[in-house]
Amino acid sequence: MELTAVAQLRRMVLEHLSRYTWNDSLIDHVYDILQEVRDDTPRYRCCVYKERAVLKNRIDMALGQECKENIIEASKKTLFEPERKDLPIIDVLPAACDQCPIDAYYVTDICRHCIAHKCMNNCPKKAISLVQNRAFIDRDKCIECGRCKQVCPYGAIIEIHRPCVRACGVGAISIGDDRKAKIDYDKCVTCGACRNACPFGAIDERSNIVRVIKAIKSGKQVVALVAPSIVGQYGLKITMGQIYAAMKKGGFAEIIEVGLGADITSVKEAREYIEKVPKEMGFMTSSCCPAFVKLVKRHVPEAADHVSETDSPMMSTVRYVRNHFPNAVLVFVGPCIAKKNEVREHSDLIEYAMTFEELQCMLEGKDIKFADMDPYEFEREASRLGLGYPLTAGVTAAVKDTVAALGGEVSQAVYASGLEGCFKTVKAAKDGRLDCSYIEGMACPNGCIDGPGTVGDFHITKVALTKYANAAPNQEALDKKHTR
Incomplete structure (x- = not known):
């Protein structure tokens, strides 16, 4: 970022x-x-x-x-x-x-006050006149059709959007x-x-940064659920051990990798896919990105029943953690603002969501620097596939591998990122213009590693996370006994 x-x-x-x-x-x-x-x-x-x-x-x-x-x-x-x-x-x-300006079309200084007057001649509302030898747009008459911009031989009329x-x-x-x-x-x-x-x-x-700090200071057991894309966020030289150490010093009682929940999601979504596609539906979409899920439900409602019913990795992790820490205050830490809405929708199970940016500010408010930490020793539980969820088509890779391990096959998978790309992809699939059986949708153009709550360059995060995931003790989601 x-x-x-x-x-x-x-x-x-x-x-x-x-x-x-x-x-x-x-x-x-x-x-x-x-x-x-x-x-x-x-x-x-x-x-x-x-x-x-x-x-x-x-x-x-x-x-x-x-x-x-x-x-x-x-x-x-x-x-x-x-x-x-x-x-x-x-x-x-x-x-x-x-x-910011409101008006969409502007006549710039490039206007040469030519005598052809194509802008005037092609305006359907006669909203353009010459004032002091220069084209002038009457805002009360303009309907913002864009004809003037299209016909100006000098490109002197520009379109501006906020x-x-x-x-x-x-x-x-x-x-x-x-x-x-x-x-x-x-x-x-x-x-x-x-x-x-x-x-x-x-x-x-x-x-909710103040409320999280207050919960820690009150002595409550505050458990952080950390998204995999935290790897590399604070610099290539900052290790996960140092990030964990800083969070521990900041008062988090436990730190759980959401990659663990991603493994659970992979297995459940793979089973759901085998059960439903193509028996019940022609294609199924991922459910891990809350903004994507809301996009489908609000803007392509006819495809809403194609969204996987499997919990997102965050919620899979929440349900797993609640079995071990029933009275803890749970805080998701990730790159996503939309997760704050997802937390509200499940407020009976999880209390707060923070971005990587908020985590850094929270720790710096206590003079805790990642670079100053001695690495904290922790057991790595998430698999390579689970940790790879934030990477381009990472969910697809995990689901395809897990479906194959369960004896099935994902015949045609499509990756879509950015809201416009997601909308067009899902709409095309629903209308029968796109041949696919699985769609992974991510609201952010570069996926979770470039979410709005990140603090690092997504290119660096991609390199760091790929290396970190490949070094995971477990390579496949089904290697985890609790996902079976």
Whole structure:
């Protein structure tokens, strides 16, 4: 993940909130963040007051509260009241969203005020005229058909979409009358693409970082369920032993590899595939990516019954861990924002989800650095296939191998990533335009190793995770006795 100024601001807020929570001084010092996470002059906004308003929005989001809250009151609610599960995970920061243009078509300085006037002649609404020898678009008449852009011989008319609108593969973002972005939560799948796309950081995610720290400080048994894509997130030289050591020092009682749950998922999904395809359906899709599952159910509902009913690796791990730690507070740690919604849907079994970014900020708030840790010795339980889930077509590889081990065969598997790619693939399969028997769908363009909650470059993660997975003691999911 590219370390932009937006990411730096978000991480500074999370780290400061963590530090004050660790020190039992959040309520007394939360207002100090307004001075600590900025310079004495405005850096990104028109004035210091605007910058402070935006920063308050960021703090409210990091506390998991509404953006309109006073940050002291928000701190009290986060520390002493239950999580507001009625609030969306992804939201627009009202003070931050005001810099993008609304109009889709613009006449640039490239306009040569030619005498052919093709833009004017081809406009069906006569919305273009000449003003001071230059084409001018009347916004009240323009219907944004794009004809002017198509016919201009100089390419002087350009089309502009807001980055958040362009990034959303399901059309969940529009622009309101107040010029601010609006999210249609009936369409949104919480993939986080809009958050990463906004160059002003005007879309963010709500966090439970303070609640996780509070649970640890209260002496509760807090168990971390760590996604395989954590390998390489904090640098190639940082070993899994060091990551585990840092998390242990940070107060996690136990750390469980979600690759273990991926093995369980592989076996159950393989059995489901053998049972259903082609006897009951022509194709089946994966179920491990919650954003992909929501995409199918909301945007290709006619294919909803083709989604595997097998638990995601996270939920397979949760059910496995609950048998061993029935009273623990469970925290999923991964690259995915959509997992926060999945946790809400299963709040009777798991309490919180954190991103790799939040984990790093939480530990740095306690002055814990991965590079300073002596490696922690742990038993590796997940197989090569389970650990490889976040890699390109990693789920497909695991399911195909496991189906073969059970005596079956996946005749034609298709990998789809990115929301638009997933939509087109599933739609084509359902309409009979794509010959396949299994579809692996990942909402993020490069899969889980490049999720919105990552902190490392996905190329590095790919290399590190591939090496780590190949060195696993167990190579196949069926090697694990608890998956049989």
